[in-house]
Amino acid sequence: MKKPVISIVTICFNSAATVEETIKSVLGQNYPLLDYVMIDGGSTDGTVDIIRKYESRLGYFCSEPDKGISDAFNKGVRNAKGDIVCMINSDDILLPGALEKVAEYYEEGIDIYRGNVIIRNKETGFSGRDIPSMKFPLMPFFVNVDHQGTFVSADAHRKWGYYDVRFRYMMDHDFLARCYQGGARFKYMPVDVAEFRLGGVSVATIPQKRYDLEHIVLNNGGGKLLAKFCYYYFWSFDAVKRIIIKLFGLNFLKRLHYKKVE
Numbered sequence: 001m002k003k004p005v006i007s008i009v010t011i012c013f014n015s016a017a018t019v020e021e022t023i024k025s026v027l028g029q030n031y032p033l034l035d036y037v038m039i040d041g042g043s044t045d046g047t048v049d050i051i052r053k054y055e056s057r058l059g060y061f062c063s064e065p066d067k068g069i070s071d072a073f074n075k076g077v078r079n080a081k082g083d084i085v086c087m088i089n090s091d092d093i094l095l096p097g098a099l100e101k102v103a104e105y106y107e108e109g110i111d112i113y114r115g116n117v118i119i120r121n122k123e124t125g126f127s128g129r130d131i132p133s134m135k136f137p138l139m140p141f142f143v144n145v146d147h148q149g150t151f152v153s154a155d156a157h158r159k160w161g162y163y164d165v166r167f168r169y170m171m172d173h174d175f176l177a178r179c180y181q182g183g184a185r186f187k188y189m190p191v192d193v194a195e196f197r198l199g200g201v202s203v204a205t206i207p208q209k210r211y212d213l214e215h216i217v218l219n220n221g222g223g224k225l226l227a228k229f230c231y232y233y234f235w236s237f238d239a240v241k242r243i244i245i246k247l248f249g250l251n252f253l254k255r256l257h258y259k260k261v262e
Contacts, residue, residue: 102115
């Protein structure tokens with residue numbers, strides 16, 4: 001089987017403190033068929049100056065205002081040339097040798113490849129391994145999304161579209177649920193491919209995510225009552241998590257959810 005062209009899309013906005021580490025983790029893969037796409041939202045803090053140092057090695061780069069994360073993701077996908085596409089945001093990294101490992105699992109007819117993601121909290125020192133979910137049922141309970149370890153085929157985007165620009169936080173979950181409900185073929189890769197640093201939109205509150213939580217259900221055929229149940233379930237579950245954090249600390253909660261990194 002031939003090696004695939006792999007597109008990595010990095011979106012960023014005022015990420016001068018972290019973006020260079022992300023860029024180096026991608027370009028340092030030394031993968032021969034890499035297509036690296038960078039979408040900047042019109043940064044004013046020096047991010048663009050850092051990116052321009054590597055511009056000759058990029059497949060596509062633009063810096064302009066956008067309508068949010070989904071819009072930036074869509075710009076990246078539409079300008080990607082790869083057989084498969086992965087989103088690595090500007091505070092996350094690809095792990096050494098990740099793309100060669102992904103290429104070993106590549107085969108025709110697979111829509112979405114899913115690898116492990118290392119979750120890291122620099123503030124607490126916690127690190128754990130998130131094993132990605134391979135099923136995305138109507139009710140999004142206990143689902144590990146991990147877009148940093150997700151490689152989507154160009155064919156999948158042609159079949160199931162792009163990221164819904166109405167979503168502010170859970171556009172990756174919505175997209176994967178749409179693909180799964182539409183019959184996409186998923187393949188698990190039992191390797192660590194990326195590191196996700198906790199922070200950013202991942203720490204948004206449940207009320208902030210209300211639209212996204214309800215519309216993951218509504219967009220996939222669920223009714224309004226089921227969508228509201230979904231939201232209040234997550235609201236209650238989040239309240240319990242906050243109690244656990246207050247009593248035992250954040251690292252205790254993370255150890256319950258993520259597998260320990262050896």
